[in-house]
Amino acid sequence: MTVELRRLAMRDLSAVEEIERCSYPTPWSRSMFAGELAKPSSICLGAFDADTGTLVGYLIISRYVDAWHVMNVAVAPDHRRHGIAGALLEHLFELTAGDGRRGYTLEVRVSNAGAIRLYERLGFHARGVRRGYYTDNREDALIMWKDPVQEPAVRDTRA
Template identity: 40%
Template sequence: MAIVMPQLVIEPMRAEDIPEMMEIERMCFRTPWHENAFYNELTHQPACYLVAKVGGRVVGYAGMWVIMDEAHITTLAVHPHYRRHHIGEKLLLGLLECAIARRARHATLEVRETNIAAQRLYTKYGFYTVAIRKGYYSDTGEDALIMWTPDMQTPQYRQLLRANRWKLLRGERDAREDPPDIP
């Protein structure tokens, strides 16, 4: 039986979103950020943080810093019950559009070498691996792939974002299924 998903809303992070974000942070990361780090990001001028909400509840979030002409994606997480519904992709798209609006030429991030699903998403948005950061993740000693985008200010990159946004919108019209409610 298909259940229609309530409207997904992507909006800027607010202080009142942080307690729900922390629940997701603890579920998704072995070494979660302290909640004060998120409160500090609210006042950090180069920061851009977005939350994804379904039915008014935070189900995902993402953040980045834009310094000079470079955007560094610092975090992206989706509640486990809401994965595989393109929420992470919509958050990533929102960050990249914010970076372009702030005149960033490139975006960069680190991703676990074993996180193949995330790597596929990033590759879809033009990211490519430029280096490996050995032992980057302190919880396991796992290596991180350092990924970058090509120049985001080019017409070709903007076309890539438009094409991916169109595919997301078309997919929403074709099928709307909701995962179970968050317990």
């Protein structure tokens, strides 16, 4: 499958909700997504099957003073382990490269080994724990951090 990445639009919200509901024990509501889409300080990216236009994953990021905060990332169950979440995050790093003031941060359930592995592969490191962060089961959150991404170096063309 060829995947196309583009900004999410309001018309994508039903498909977002469908993936969200089978990805999280306490899914975001439609209005939470609509709120993020409306904020100029958020970046909301979707991954689409290029042939059918079907949404297969998404990434929601908010800009704070000192960091880009990964608010939500999910991939449709049938499309997991094909590099889609990785591609969404890499695209985010490209879009925000050169913003030397801001690194990247997120919280992830300490039991979510697959997501932690994904973030580590992309350069995030564990920075601490928020005790009892998740309200459904009082699970701890691992706080992860990645330093700002530099602009790609200008290629040195000297012999």
